[in-house]
Amino acid sequence: MTFPAPYDLWFSDAAFDGSYGFTLDTLRAVAPVPPAPGFADRWRGWRESARSTDAVPRILSSSDRAGRRVSLIELSGVDGVRLRAWYVEPLAEAPRVGVVHSHGYGGRERVDLSRVPRDAAAIFPVARGLGALNVDVGAPEEREAHVLTGLSDPDAYVIGLCARDLWLAGDALRELAGDLPLYFVGESFGGGLGALAVPWDDRYVGATLVVPTFGQYDERLAAPCLGSGEHQRRHVQRHPEAREQLRLFDASTSALFFRIPVRIEAALWDQYVPPPGQFSIANAVPAELLELQVLPAGHAEYPGLGRVIVDARRAGREHLERSLTAAAEARD
Template sequence: MTDTTRIETTRIDPTRTAPPFDSWFPDATFDGSYGHTLDTLRDIAPIAATPAFAVQWRRWRAEARLVDAAPRILSTQQRGRRDVSLIEHSGADGTRLRAWYVAPTSGHPRVGVVHSHGYGGRDRVEYGRVPADAAAIFPVARGLGALNAGVGAPEPVGEHVLAGLASADDYVPGLCARDLWLAADALVSLAGELPLYYVGESFGGGIGALAAPWDDRFIGATLVVPTFGHYDERLAVPCLGSGEYQRMHLQQHPEAREQLRLFDASTSAAFFTIPVRVEAALWDQSVPPQGQFAVANAVPHDLLELRVLPAGHAEYPGLGRVLVDARREGLAHLERALS
């Protein structure tokens, strides 16, 4: 396994000048940089783990090993050089969840990719971060569309992100993270034993940071604009994403902050022992950048590859090029993790 390196966006050098956010987002109702610069974002320390943090996540991982993912193929279509199957598998609590499983039509895959999604759910597979010779599972989080709307959790984001908060074992985003281990089980059951690589964006980046450090099958991960990072920062500011529902809830129920300590992606990211690529944005109204960078800052220095994005959850000039470059670099990161 080779050492990873820090990478920053090449189109805009944020160490010298910030992108022209005012001209890019003239109708923005608030500043998605929250007054931060790259320097101040890189100084944000993650939330330190309590003694109970690792104990709890290791217990959940041990419990998940006792659950049979029992994947079942419901239908399969050949699409180009890939077979795409609709499957169902068990989640961490036995709830049957649907997902897509993808494999090359010929030859044995050399890596498995667990590819999660944002809070909007998923209605199709996306190959931009999956090598052609990889097997992949595209899990859909419990409760979310298109495959699992209302299954095991409420679908509306405001309800989903708060559901079960009174009990750590029942908190839905935590269950979604633990479900990723069962999705990985389903992938391995269908494809055979493979090294695994994780990809997740936004919601998927946050739950991946919670889950992947505790599963030694993963050899690397890419977290794109990850959410659930540094709740003290996240809950201190308004946003357009799921954090706003949490912020408003905690204004009425401040005691709930203690429950969220077990689900801070910046805390969990400190436990990574594999190469991790974080793509973090300087401007983002949906997932405040300070939370994203707290996740990046938590990853041990020698394991981190950081890609600084101009903005997240928004369209801006040059976005297409940024996405192409990020996906190419992400595939290269996967290859280095395999070597």
């Protein structure tokens, strides 16, 4: 199989083309899915309902590392299930911002502070069902079972619950650290959850979404892949009615409602999260709010990856600072 350059050299043994035949120009033309009737009302209703659930964060254990305290905590999800997460706070000063930092599919083994300023408090929630902290808690861990759990009932669909749990993570962070402005960071699975959850939460001043998933289901369901979308694609082939059930959980639709600065790092080649889905989320964000970094590839090793990661993390921290400044100026 022949791939476009430089992927013909980087991924010569790949089973299929992770660009799916798209170029940057055609990716920038992928339209988000318009809201179905009642889309915004449903998400606003879920947000309002979540306000009545108390996160009740409880610190289970703590240790100090390089000027920060890292605590294992427990908090409630939107349906009351108790989930575990990590909470991080600076030791030398009061935090000036709170970072809610989600993760990729499969969960999280440890905290990653590369996108968190030293004077920030942060919560690293682990999605229900996923490792290392919440295996089979509130949802099954196995990938296919997880991404399809509860799909027939919008109030119980696991992707919606995971997104709505992020609101409680923000509650827990502010209860522990104080009434801070929030900034969101999420990659892949976590990026898609952020696109679903953050537009409805007015505590956020900005967000970074890295190779975000759950975008543009018309494209997602047409593209065989190595990620969770493949389980959804095969399920919809067997149960065509599930295409309608997914409309409430399209991250490209929810991204149309962003009213804060959003940085998106989207990849031209990705066998796990097809690029048209990633770019559909970027294309949904109002142009004046969007900062787009185009990555050569996602979910893959390639020459120069280390420098791309370093530059992206630095740019993400700079975006956080600009978002904080813009929010402060808007208040004054």
